[in-house]
Amino acid sequence: MRLNIALFGVAREIVGQSSLEIEAPAGQSAQGLLAELHARYPALAALSSLAVAVNNEYAADDVPLHERDEIALIPPVSGG
Amino acid sequence: MIHIDLTDQSIDVAAALRSVEADGAGAINTFIGTVRNQSTGRAVVRLEYEAYDTMALHQLRKVAEQAAEKWPMLQAVTVIHRKGTLHIGDVAVVVAVSTPHRAESFAACQYIIDTLKQVVTIWKKEFYQDGDVWVAAHP
Numbered sequence: 293m294r295l296n297i298a299l300f301g302v303a304r305e306i307v308g309q310s311s312l313e314i315e316a317p318a319g320q321s322a323q324g325l326l327a328e329l330h331a332r333y334p335a336l337a338a339l340s341s342l343a344v345a346v347n348n349e350y351a352a353d354d355v356p357l358h359e360r361d362e363i364a365l366i367p368p369v370s371g372g
Numbered sequence: 373m374i375h376i377d378l379t380d381q382s383i384d385v386a387a388a389l390r391s392v393e394a395d396g397a398g399a400i401n402t403f404i405g406t407v408r409n410q411s412t413g414r415a416v417v418r419l420e421y422e423a424y425d426t427m428a429l430h431q432l433r434k435v436a437e438q439a440a441e442k443w444p445m446l447q448a449v450t451v452i453h454r455k456g457t458l459h460i461g462d463v464a465v466v467v468a469v470s471t472p473h474r475a476e477s478f479a480a481c482q483y484i485i486d487t488l489k490q491v492v493t494i495w496k497k498e499f500y501q502d503g504d505v506w507v508a509a510h511p
Contacts, residue, residue, distance in 0.1 A: 368509055
């Protein structure tokens, strides 16, 4: 399946673009996606934290991803 | 009544205060976050806030709803956060709450700003004379 991932802040700068399309096995979990992205972009591993959001909610590690999900990488937030 | 906004225009603090006025309120409490001129000893020139808008608005609303559950006497909540480029002294965020009595207004206001800083998908980049840093990105 093809996943479209929105990127923000330092994660956007590390990857060098504001979204990423990647081919993932069906049933890929949020944790699996993070492992794949860490392998492609080792600088992501140096961040204090990196979460996956699915449809505007923080996703638990084992949440399966779907092609139509709105997926985003969430580096450490710093609003306020 | 909950009012949430994310804006690239300067925040009208007086309007935010008016928005939580309520006949049942004996207390209005406000937190105003402003841009400081230094960070960990480095002089700050400006800030840029980037937001994942849809998620930030959704999470801000959830934080306000959680506050209304914890403090059922809450009369109104307004949270407005800036995005884009800000300079020293600019208002970055306003949280305003109204309650019947003062103790709950302090507690609810603090809960909202503290939780906002932990969960809301907004990122701050600080610009110095000699570089820039995404705040909190690295340990």
